[in-house]
Structure formats: C-alpha cells, structure tokens
Amino acid sequence: MNTGYILHSSCWLITYAFILISINTNANETAERTLNERTLNKERSGFYFQSNNTQALQNDSFANPGxxxxxxxxxxxxxxxxxxxxxxxxxxxxxxxxxxxxxxxxxxxxxxxxxxxxxxxxxxxxxxxxxxxxxxxxxxxxxxxxxxxxxxLSKGMPFNVNITDNEKPFFERGRDFFYQRRGQMNLACHHCHEWNAGKKLRGDTLSQGHSNGYPIYRLEWQTLGSLHRRLRFCNTGVRAETYPLGSEEYVNLELFLAWRANQLLIETPAVRR
Amino acid sequence: MLNARISVPTSAIPGEVIEIKTLISHPMETGFRRGLDGEKMPRNILKHFQCTYLDNVVFEAEFFPAIAANPYLTFFIKATQSGELIFTWTDQNGKVTQKNRSISVQP
Amino acid sequence: MNSNTSHPQIHTLNRRHFLKGAIAISTMALPLFGRDSLAASSIARPKEIPKDYPGPSERFLNAITSVYQQEPISDGKVTLNMPVLAENGNSVLLSVHVESPMNKQQYVKRLRLFAENNPLPEVAAFQLTPHSGTAQISTRIRLSASQIITAIATLNDGSHWAGSAFTTITLPACVEAFV
CATH class of the missing domain: 1.10.760.10 (Cytochrome c-like domain)
Structure with missing residues (x-):
C-alpha cells in the first residue's frame, strides 16, 4: 500500500469526519423538525442537487456520456x-x-x-x-x-415497485440496512440522505439518496457505474464494511430505495458529480 | 473499434457552416493516477483525431491527458457539396477507430 | 497509523507544507514570467483571479517557450468560455471562438489549449482549415486545480492571439477513491 495514498486518504477522511460529526450533532438536535419537514417536502431526484452544468450535461441528448x-x-x-x-x-x-x-x-x-x-x-x-x-x-x-x-427504455416513467408478501421480508431487511448505524463513523444512510439532505458535505451537496438514475455517469468515476458501486462508495465513506457487488444486502437495500423513490421518474443514464 | 456518437446534419445548403459533434468511449487514463496497489496506472489515451470531407482533411486535433474521459469534441465545417465525412481517432499505440457519415448538400 | 491522535498532526503538517509550497511557487513564478519567455509575458491574463493564486507553473512557461519561441502573442480575437466554478475537475466544458475570416486568404491555422497548473500544461492542439467555416470548437477537459486556462490561436499570417479564463474547481480531480 502506498504511503502517500494512506496519508492523503487520512487527511481526507478527517475532514470528512469533522464535518460528519458536526452535522450529526446538528441532526440529533433537529431530528424531529427535519423529519417533519421531509415528509412535507417533495421527494427530489439527485438531479436537483447537481450544478447547472452537470444538469445540462445529463439533459444533453447527444453529449451525455452515459x-x-x-x-x-x-x-x-x-x-x-x-x-x-x-x-x-x-x-x-x-x-x-x-x-x-x-x-x-x-x-x-x-x-x-x-x-x-x-x-x-x-x-x-x-x-x-x-x-x-x-x-x-x-x-x-x-x-x-x-x-x-x-x-x-423506462426513462420518464415513475418507479413502481410492488411490495407483496413475497418481497416483504427482503424489503424489511433493506429498510433496516438503511436505518442501521455502521462503520467507524457510526452513521446510517438516513443520517445523510434524510436528515441532512440539501446540506453541504465538503464540496458536495447531500442528496436524498434516490436510485432513479442508475446506472449513472459519475464525473468522479469518469465512467458509468452501478448502484451497488455507489453503495460501496457510500459505505467506504463512513468507514464501514462494504458488501460485494450484487450481494443480497445491496439488492435488499436497492428494493427499499426503489420503494422510497416510487414517485420519481427514471432518468437513466443520469449524470452526477 | 471504440463506440462513438457523431452528429452531422443530414442536409445543408451550399456554403452553410454546420456543426459537427463527436463523443467516443475511451478512459483517457492520464498516467498520473495510482491504483489500489499504489502503482501508477499506465497512460492510455487517444492521441489524434481527424475529419476528412470530400477526401480533404478539414479538421485535426491532438489530444493530451487533460482531455476528459470519453472525449467530446465539436467543430464546424463549411458544406460545399454532397459527400462523405470520415472521422478517425488514433490511440497512443496507433490503433484506429473510423466512422463515416454522409451529408446531402443542395441549394 | 490507526491511533486517533496521529491524524490531526498529519493534517497540520500537510497543510503547512502546502502553504509553504504555495508561497514558494508564487514568489518564483513572477520573475520567471518576464525573464524567460517573451511569448509567455505577453499572454493575456483574466482580470479576476484570487489574490492567493500561485501563478503559472514553470512547466507551462517552458511549454509556451518551446512552441512559440520568442514570438509575440497578442491579446484579442480569442474568446475562451469556461465555467467560473466547476464542481468536478474531471470534466469541465470548454469552448473557444476565434474572430477571423475563414477563407484561403485569411484563416485560423492552429489553436492550442493550455491549463497552466496541470501536471502537463498542454491540453489539446487543433488544426483548422479554410473549410472550417468558423473557428470554433468545444470539448471537455481535466483541471487538477483552480487555475488559468489559455487558448492561443495562430493565424495563417503567423500572428498569435490569446484569450484566457479562470476556473475554480470545488473538488479537484485525481482523488478518486478506489472501492
């Protein structure tokens, strides 16, 4: 392992940790309020949290690299x-x-x-x-x-997953994953993507964590990537264990996310920062 | 052969200046990034682009690693008569990707 | 490596190191700018750049000298459009327009793009012809830091013209975390 890389990562993660700790405290204080606000507010696609230039790239029917x-x-x-x-x-x-x-x-x-x-x-x-x-x-x-x-082929159509008795146990596991604190930073998905959506994390604006544009072209990746790649990236970000691409844990979470995004339109291929 | 998107108007009037858009799938690996093993990932880029119209080279580009992954390039040409446009990308090892489009030019 | 107390130290050290570096570069760059290259010294600079901007890298000045030798580069004719702020340096939209007729008597022959503080300042070089109709291109480029980007056009009479822009990168490229 390259020392420079570790050093760099450490600095990066410390900044990250400080910010997370601060938003986390903030989140606890205002949990009730923000939760209420969220239920009142519209669900918003990740598109909403991008800069004008990134939105324009996604909307460009020729230049969208996806x-x-x-x-x-x-x-x-x-x-x-x-x-x-x-x-x-x-x-x-x-x-x-x-x-x-x-x-x-x-x-x-x-x-x-x-x-x-x-x-x-x-x-x-x-x-x-x-x-x-x-x-x-x-x-x-x-x-x-x-x-x-x-x-x-489904672009512009709303997510419409059905939770029948068959899907229910998987859905519940996915939901539990979303609300389960994990990793050294002890953060669950919902701390960032429900309580703090719209706030800044370093140069980034936290989105509501919706899955309606996947696979996405991420500028940071410089290529197209799956939802599971993004989930691994999120897990790494909070210094938690990552699960394999295509693992049951991530597919369960994917169902919960799809259900959460049920009114949002499919954007594939979305462009994100 | 790389996957490319090319936009050329299907028709134009003589003397019309038309916009050509190109997008091609290529990682444009800079040679500056390090992989998980800490080793630098070797440079792998498209080096040259050329557009010919009626057998004349009308536009050329030389790419360096600062061209973003999946290179996007737009430029203009003056349409004079109906014919073929040939687009050629060449990578650093001389491997070629070629596509063509026809344009109809009528008054 | 995994004790909590060591982390802030690393952080401070790196920051200090970075600041020292930035000061060193900014004091070095200015004399170089005028001394080594007539070409570089005559290049147009955008009006609004941050006070702490370190200035052009030596790599850029060398690249300019090797391409344009001692030939003057005038300010004008070239309009370089870049976003003021880009949220990721991996892909920044750039467009250039050069004001010039495009016919056999007079046309833009060559257009070069430079990002003066990238590890390699050369970005791209274009060869245009009278068939181009208009001297305008757009592409997407990588910026490793907030910096000045310069476009230099060479006309068929041999004259050079430059335009430039400053783009701030909120999240620099090349910190891709491999997961």
Whole structure:
C-alpha cells in the first residue's frame, strides 16, 4: 500500500469526519423538525442537487456520456452470442415481452430462486438460462451497457415497485440496512440522505439518496457505474464494511430505495458529480 | 473499434457552416493516477483525431491527458457539396477507430 | 497509523507544507514570467483571479517557450468560455471562438489549449482549415486545480492571439477513491 495514498486518504477522511460529526450533532438536535419537514417536502431526484452544468450535461441528448453505454447496450441487445443462440431482442421486442417500463418494477421477487433479483441479475438470468452463455461479471462494460439500455427504455416513467408478501421480508431487511448505524463513523444512510439532505458535505451537496438514475455517469468515476458501486462508495465513506457487488444486502437495500423513490421518474443514464 | 456518437446534419445548403459533434468511449487514463496497489496506472489515451470531407482533411486535433474521459469534441465545417465525412481517432499505440457519415448538400 | 491522535498532526503538517509550497511557487513564478519567455509575458491574463493564486507553473512557461519561441502573442480575437466554478475537475466544458475570416486568404491555422497548473500544461492542439467555416470548437477537459486556462490561436499570417479564463474547481480531480 502506498504511503502517500494512506496519508492523503487520512487527511481526507478527517475532514470528512469533522464535518460528519458536526452535522450529526446538528441532526440529533433537529431530528424531529427535519423529519417533519421531509415528509412535507417533495421527494427530489439527485438531479436537483447537481450544478447547472452537470444538469445540462445529463439533459444533453447527444453529449451525455452515459448514452455511449446505452448505445452499446442496444448493440448487445440485438447481437446473437453465436449462430444458434437468439439475441435478447428475439424474445423482447415491440410485439412480445417489450421491456419498456420493466425497469420501474425492479428489484423483484423471483419465484424460481426464491430470491430478490435486480435488473443486472435478471439480465444474467436470461443470459445463462435462455442463451446458455456465462453470466457477465457485475460492473463489466457488457452488463452495465445492457442495464443502461434496458433502464433507459423506462426513462420518464415513475418507479413502481410492488411490495407483496413475497418481497416483504427482503424489503424489511433493506429498510433496516438503511436505518442501521455502521462503520467507524457510526452513521446510517438516513443520517445523510434524510436528515441532512440539501446540506453541504465538503464540496458536495447531500442528496436524498434516490436510485432513479442508475446506472449513472459519475464525473468522479469518469465512467458509468452501478448502484451497488455507489453503495460501496457510500459505505467506504463512513468507514464501514462494504458488501460485494450484487450481494443480497445491496439488492435488499436497492428494493427499499426503489420503494422510497416510487414517485420519481427514471432518468437513466443520469449524470452526477 | 471504440463506440462513438457523431452528429452531422443530414442536409445543408451550399456554403452553410454546420456543426459537427463527436463523443467516443475511451478512459483517457492520464498516467498520473495510482491504483489500489499504489502503482501508477499506465497512460492510455487517444492521441489524434481527424475529419476528412470530400477526401480533404478539414479538421485535426491532438489530444493530451487533460482531455476528459470519453472525449467530446465539436467543430464546424463549411458544406460545399454532397459527400462523405470520415472521422478517425488514433490511440497512443496507433490503433484506429473510423466512422463515416454522409451529408446531402443542395441549394 | 490507526491511533486517533496521529491524524490531526498529519493534517497540520500537510497543510503547512502546502502553504509553504504555495508561497514558494508564487514568489518564483513572477520573475520567471518576464525573464524567460517573451511569448509567455505577453499572454493575456483574466482580470479576476484570487489574490492567493500561485501563478503559472514553470512547466507551462517552458511549454509556451518551446512552441512559440520568442514570438509575440497578442491579446484579442480569442474568446475562451469556461465555467467560473466547476464542481468536478474531471470534466469541465470548454469552448473557444476565434474572430477571423475563414477563407484561403485569411484563416485560423492552429489553436492550442493550455491549463497552466496541470501536471502537463498542454491540453489539446487543433488544426483548422479554410473549410472550417468558423473557428470554433468545444470539448471537455481535466483541471487538477483552480487555475488559468489559455487558448492561443495562430493565424495563417503567423500572428498569435490569446484569450484566457479562470476556473475554480470545488473538488479537484485525481482523488478518486478506489472501492
């Protein structure tokens, strides 16, 4: 491990910690009030918390860099893995099983595996079960592209996840994760994204932590990334244990986040700082 | 072959100055960042861009590591007659990505 | 490394080190600016820059000298548009317009962009032709710190013209945490 990197990270995290401690104290004092305000206030997409320039980049139907992945996702969607295997669009097209709106319904309970499944996992399920191909690794360009393409088909449609008895146990675990303090900084998701949304954290404005634009093009990453990559980044930020991409913990949380964002419109590919 | 987006008006009148937009997927790794192992990640950038119109080179660009990831570039050309525009990106190792677009120029 | 008391010390040290560095650069840069390069000394500077701005790096002055030698660079013709404030230095929108006819008799031949305090001050170089119609480009660039960005156009008569802008970066690039 490089010493410079550790030193740099430490300084960074100390600043971070001081700010967090200060907002945290502040949060405890005004918890009741801000919670009430939040219920009264509208849910706002992360878009709302970006600068004009970043918003303009997201809205630019040519220059939004996330569209590069949407384009290549469309190519993957129509490409046959080999001469005998059908392409995705063989089963999913305008006439049958169209995927417009599909992204608004995920994560969803899968009766075969009796597990919760997000879009990435649903794409890989198709790939292994119907195309007999090895699954794409999480965060690979192929999986990000297909996820971006499929989610982009639902752009402008509101999140609409359904919590039935099947989803309920997963939903509750996801909700508990959101309100569970974790890491050396002892912070839960809701400390930043409910109590302190709209306030400054270093050069950043805290968002409400909504998931309606994923996969997102993050300027800090300089590439497209999944919601789970962002969750790992959040967990690292509060010096907590991170879970693997595609892990049950994150898929459960993803369902809770989707439910929280239920009235918000899908923006994929969103651009964030 | 890299994935690129190109915007060229499909038609123009002779003498019209038209805007060309390009966006291409490339990490433009600077060579200054360090990876998890503490080692510098090697530089990997697109070095050169060229646009030809009716077989003439009308615009060229040389890129340095300060060009943001997934390079975005817009410029203008004067439309004179119908024909083909060829866009060529070359990376630091000489690997080429080429795309073309046609434009119809009529009074 | 993991005791709590050591952290504030590291923080203070780094800050002090940084301040010393900044002062050293700012006192060094000014004489260099006029001494080494006629080209660099004649470049237009934006009017509003922070009082504590360290000034151009030696790398930038060297780059200017090696490209333009001792040739004068005039102020004007070049309009460089940059955001006053950018929230991430990894991708900052830039556009340049050069006021000039674009025909065989008179046109902008070359346009170069410099970010004077980047580790590599050269950003891009463009070659234009009379077919360009108008000398205008836009792109997205990386800035490693708040700094002056300069665009220099060379016309077909060999004259050089510069325009510049100052952009403040609220979160510098290159601190990507790998997770």
């Amino acid at each position: 569209l590069l992945w949407v384009d290549s996702g469309q190519q993957w969607f129509s490409k046959r893995p080999d001469n005998i295997t059908p392409a995705c669009q063989h089963c999913h097209n305008q006439d049958k099983k169209p995927l417009v709106g599909a992204a608004t319904l995920y994560p969803q309970y899968d009766s075969t595996t009796k597990k919760l499944m997000n879009i990435e996992q649903r794409i890989n399920r198709c790939r292994t079960q119907y195309q007999h191909q090895p699954p794409f690794p999480y965060e690979s360009n192929e999986l990000l592209s297909l996820t971006a393409y499929v989610s982009n």
